[in-house]
Amino acid sequence: MIGICAFRPYPKSRRSWRKLHLAVDASTGQVVAHTLTDQDADDPSQVAPLLDQIPGEIGRFIADGAYDGAPTYQTVAQHSAGVQIVIPPRSTAVRSCETGPPTQRDHHLDAIAAQGRLAWQKTSQVGMAGGPWSKRRWAATRRSSERA
Numbered sequence: 001m002i003g004i005c006a007f008r009p010y011p012k013s014r015r016s017w018r019k020l021h022l023a024v025d026a027s028t029g030q031v032v033a034h035t036l037t038d039q040d041a042d043d044p045s046q047v048a049p050l051l052d053q054i055p056g057e058i059g060r061f062i063a064d065g066a067y068d069g070a071p072t073y074q075t076v077a078q079h080s081a082g083v084q085i086v087i088p089p090r091s092t093a094v095r096s097c098e099t100g101p102p103t104q105r106d107h108h109l110d111a112i113a114a115q116g117r118l119a120w121q122k123t124s125q126v127g128m129a130g131g132p133w134s135k136r137r138w139a140a141t142r143r144s145s146e147r148a
Contacts, residue, residue, distance in 0.1 A: 051079040
């Protein structure tokens with residue numbers, strides 16, 4: 001999960017604030033990585049620094065629509081081969097122009113086109129009350145073989 005924590009640092013300008021980016025293991029609720037940036041850093045740019053702090057492979061990566069885009073998918077896939085990435089595509093999203101097999105994002109778009117967004121969210125556990133998406137912007141689940 002990536003959360004944003006805004007506070008006013010002392011003695012800097014009152015209009016300056018920081019973002020605290022957190023990665024949370026969705027199965028345990030434990031914070032597994034963090035970064036602190038200034039207000040100008042965008043959230044997707046912090047995916048790589050957060051993943052660098054997580055040892056081992058991730059089984060599932062869940063994030064909100066702000067992270068939708070090829071760079072996030074590529075960064076996560078480079079960290080963990082075979083990771084299931086669940087990011088709700090933006091309403092204006094289009095399939096990738098990549099040659100070869102469809103990407104995970106393309107599969108999400110196809111499922112949304114066929115079933116509708118709400119049905120896709122339900123099958124992906126996005127937006128489920130009490131599920132891994134509730135109250136989280138970004139979460140990662142380690143593969144079951146790596147849990148202590």
